[in-house]
Amino acid sequence: xxxxxxxxxxxxxxxxxxxxxxxxxxxxxxxxxxxxxxxxxxxxxxxxxxxxxxxxxxxxxxxxxxxxxxxxxxxxxxxxxxxxxxxxxxxxxxxxxxxxxxxxxxxxxxxxxxxxxxxxxxxxxxxxxxxxxxxxxxxxxxxxxxxxxxxxxxxxxxxxxxxxxxxxxxxxxxxxxxxxxxxxxxxxxxxxxxxxxxxxxxxxxxxxxxxxxxxxxxxxxxxxxxxxxxxxxxxxxxxxxxxxxxxxxxxxxxxxxxxxxxxxxxxxxxxxxxxxxxxxxxxxxxxxxxxxxxxxxxxxxxxxxxxxxxxxxxxxxxxxxxxxxxxxxxxxxxxxxxxxxxxxxxxxxxxxxxxxxxxxxxxxxxxxxxxxxxxxxxxxxxxxxxxxxxxxxxxxxxxxxxxxxxxxxxxxxxxxxxxxxxxxxxxxxxxxxxxxxxxxxxxxxxxxxxxxxxxxxxxxxxxxxxxxxxxxxxxxxxxxxxxxx
Numbered sequence: 001x002x003x004x005x006x007x008x009x010x011x012x013x014x015x016x017x018x019x020x021x022x023x024x025x026x027x028x029x030x031x032x033x034x035x036x037x038x039x040x041x042x043x044x045x046x047x048x049x050x051x052x053x054x055x056x057x058x059x060x061x062x063x064x065x066x067x068x069x070x071x072x073x074x075x076x077x078x079x080x081x082x083x084x085x086x087x088x089x090x091x092x093x094x095x096x097x098x099x100x101x102x103x104x105x106x107x108x109x110x111x112x113x114x115x116x117x118x119x120x121x122x123x124x125x126x127x128x129x130x131x132x133x134x135x136x137x138x139x140x141x142x143x144x145x146x147x148x149x150x151x152x153x154x155x156x157x158x159x160x161x162x163x164x165x166x167x168x169x170x171x172x173x174x175x176x177x178x179x180x181x182x183x184x185x186x187x188x189x190x191x192x193x194x195x196x197x198x199x200x201x202x203x204x205x206x207x208x209x210x211x212x213x214x215x216x217x218x219x220x221x222x223x224x225x226x227x228x229x230x231x232x233x234x235x236x237x238x239x240x241x242x243x244x245x246x247x248x249x250x251x252x253x254x255x256x257x258x259x260x261x262x263x264x265x266x267x268x269x270x271x272x273x274x275x276x277x278x279x280x281x282x283x284x285x286x287x288x289x290x291x292x293x294x295x296x297x298x299x300x301x302x303x304x305x306x307x308x309x310x311x312x313x314x315x316x317x318x319x320x321x322x323x324x325x326x327x328x329x330x331x332x333x334x335x336x337x338x339x340x341x342x343x344x345x346x347x348x349x350x351x352x353x354x355x356x357x358x359x360x361x362x363x364x365x366x367x368x369x370x371x372x373x374x375x376x377x378x379x380x381x382x383x384x385x386x387x388x389x390x391x392x393x394x395x396x397x398x399x400x401x402x403x404x405x406x407x408x409x410x411x412x413x414x415x416x417x418x419x420x421x422x423x424x425x426x427x428x429x430x431x432x433x434x435x436x437x438x439x440x441x442x443x444x445x446x447x448x449x450x451x452x453x454x455x456x457x458x459x460x461x462x463x464x465x466x467x468x469x470x471x472x473x474x475x476x477x478x479x480x481x482x483x484x485x
Contacts, residue, residue, distance in 0.1 A: 005062035005086075007052035007078050008069035009033040030057045053077040055085045064090045067111075072099035076106060083110050137280055140260045143242055144179045147219030151181035151243075155205070156226040156233050158187035158368055161197055162269045163225035165296035168203050169274035169289060170224055170245065176283055179219075184208050186234035191369030192340065196331045197295060201288040215239050225270040227254055227263060231423055232434070245273055247300075249411065251425045265427070268304075268312040271296030275315035290322040295331060302376070306404070307427050343370035344377055347389050350450075351378070352458055357386040359461055361454035365391035371400040372432075379404060386410065386465065390457050392437050397453060399424070399433035408468045417464035418457070 009031040029040055029047040040047035050057040052069065065082050069075045072095065079093050093111040095104055108114050144151065153170045155163035167183035174181035183205040189195055198205065215221055215235070222243035223229070227250055230237030242259050249265040264273060271293045278285050285293065297316050301308040304316075346362040358378060365371065368391070375389045379402045386403040399418065403410045411426035414433050418424040422435030440452055 003059070003061055003063045004028070005030070005059060005065045005082075007031075007065065007067050007082060008075070009036065009052070028059050028062070030054075053081045055081050058082075058085055062086050062089050064092065067091070067093045069094075072103045075099070076103060079107055079110050137277070140243065140262075140277075141177060143220065143260050144174050144177050147179055149217070149219035151179055151220050151222060152215070152218040153181055153183045153222045153224060154233060154235065155183065155185045155224055157185065159185045159189065159194070159205075159225070160191070160299065160369070160372075161194060161292070162271050162296035162300040164189070164194065164197060164203065164205065165289070165292035166224040166245065166270040166274045167205065169271070169278070169285065169293055170222060170243075171204075172285065172289060173274075173277055173281065173283070176281070182206050184213065186210070186213075190367045191373070192337050193299075193331060194369065197292060200327055200330055201292055203288065203292060210234050224274075227261075228252075246270055247273065248426060251415070251423075264311075266311075267309045268307045269297045269300035271300070272309075272312045272315040275318055276311070279318060285319070285322065287322050287324050288327075290319045291324045291327050291331075294319040294323045295328060298328075306429050337367065339365075339367040340370045340373055343367070343391070344374045347374040347378060350454070352454065353384070354462055356384055357388075357462065357465055358384050359388040359454070359458040360390075361450050361457065362389065362391040363450040365393060365398070368393075368398045371398055375400045375402045378402075388457070388461055390453070392449070392453055394441070395437055397422070397433075397435040397437055397457070399435070399457065401426070401431045401433075403429050408465065413464050413468045414461070416468070417460040421460075 003026045006027070006029045027045055029037075029045060030050055030052045031037060031047065032049065032051060034049050037047045037049040048057050052067075053074070065086055067075055067078045067082060069078060075093060075095065079091070083091060090113075091111045092113045092115065093107050094115045095107060099107075104114070104116075151171075151174045153167045153174075155167040159167070163185075164183075167185070171181040171183050185205055186208060188207065189198055189205075197203070220242035221229070221235070221239060222245070223233070223241055224245050226232045226248065227244050227246045228237075229235035229239040229241055231251070244254065244259070244261045244263065246263045247265060247267050247270045248263075250263055254261055254263065262273060267273065275285075275293050275297075294316055297312055297319075298304070301312055304312065343362050343365065347360045350362065351358050351360040358381070360378070362371070362374070371389045371391055375387045378384065378387045378389065385405055386401070386408070388399060388401045390397060390399040392398065399414070401410050401414060409428040411428060411431040414424040414426065414431045418433045418435060422433055424431065424433035426432055440449065440456075
């Protein structure tokens with residue numbers, strides 16, 4: 001069991017005690033403040049009234065010793081005594097505001113960790129105002145506070161867990177500064193795990209369609225997990241957008257004039273960014289939202305194995321303390337719908353394998369989320385490193401791609417293959433596309449359509465993949481006499 005000893009009577013020491021009470025382990029306090037000792041004892045905390053620099057007042061053992069006195073000279077005396085008494089313990093010292101350079105240096109030589117409250121406050125202010133592409137957190141808050149009508153936080157169509165959690169998270173941030181907001185999405189939440197996420201955690205999202213959603217009803221539009229209106233959402237392309245938070249690479253330059261834009265392709269999920277906002281603003285998400293954000297990070301990074309960054313691990317660590325492990329297990333183990341099983345079976349049956357790449361058309365679909373699930377499953381096939389799964393509704397062809405361990409950027413490859421006939425993009429290891437079915441639906445018989453769609457997508461995809469592979473191989477191994485560009 002962890003044994004903690006707090007020595008001193010500074011204001012920071014009182015704050016540390018308040019935080020430490022809820023943590024597991026033993027807590028012991030030595031202070032000259034008789035009033036504080038009484039208060040601590042009333043709270044059932046082991047406290048001794050005495051000189052914090054007197055080792056006879058100390059317990060027999062301590063794993064962590066915190067020195068928190070306001071007077072720098074007293075801090076030095078306590079630190080020297082504590083180090084002699086507990087040579088192997090972790091010693092953390094807070095420096096008083098009037099400490100000299102010599103005292104700071106001396107404390108640094110004795111203690112394991114020295115904390116300057118003034119520097120920490122400065123760091124917190126700098127962190128809270130750190131700049132993104134369109135300004136810092138200050139710009140986000142000022143944008144929110146300037147609204148005279150509610151904020152609409154729009155996730156991409158048929159939102160996945162990352163988009164769902166990010167939308168709800170941004171709503172909570174807006175509400176924390178007194179701005180009403182609602183999370184909105186077009187399409188449907190069809191994937192069984194996504195439905196379990198929303199229903200089990202009782203997350204509030206409003207399904208909308210183009211007939212009833214009017215941007216003029218809101219003070220501002222925010223996009224999460226995507227960056228452009230009309231691209232992967234059903235907003236009119238000309239819709240004004242004031243806030244963008246996304247982790248996907250931008251397909252084209254994003255105007256940051258008079259708007260807040262935070263796009264970070266180097267992190268694995270938008271939920272990671274939203275979690276960082278909570279930390280910067282000193283807001284603690286409740287258990288339901290913490291669980292949703294953690295699940296959003298897990299799914300978009302495929303349990304921290306895909307497009308993952310240090311920031312994703314840090315965000316997950318922040319959320320783990322309040323997220324519900326039991327709810328996560330229930331979300332991850334819902335009943336599988338027949339459409340998911342049928343999609344995977346069809347994808348396997350119709351697979352077209354060329355080298356280590358696999359492309360497959362599953363035909364007409366009712367659950368577009370099943371495409372991504374099938375792509376993830378097929379990537380586990382022996383000898384396969386790149387997968388493309390696609391299907392269609394009455395109006396649109398949907399494409400989901402996955403790759404691993406290669407030198408090819410799948411997002412760029414899909415853009416090269418399909419952007420001219422639709423919209424495509426994504427990350428190096430995970431990408432997707434949407435293409436209007438258009439004239440194909442009129443020209444083809446229903447039993448021929450799947451073959452025609454497959455020939456169209458697979459032909460373009462394999463050609464672009466071959467070109468990308470050749471380019472990557474050239475960069476790695478240029479011809480004799482050539483040079484890498």
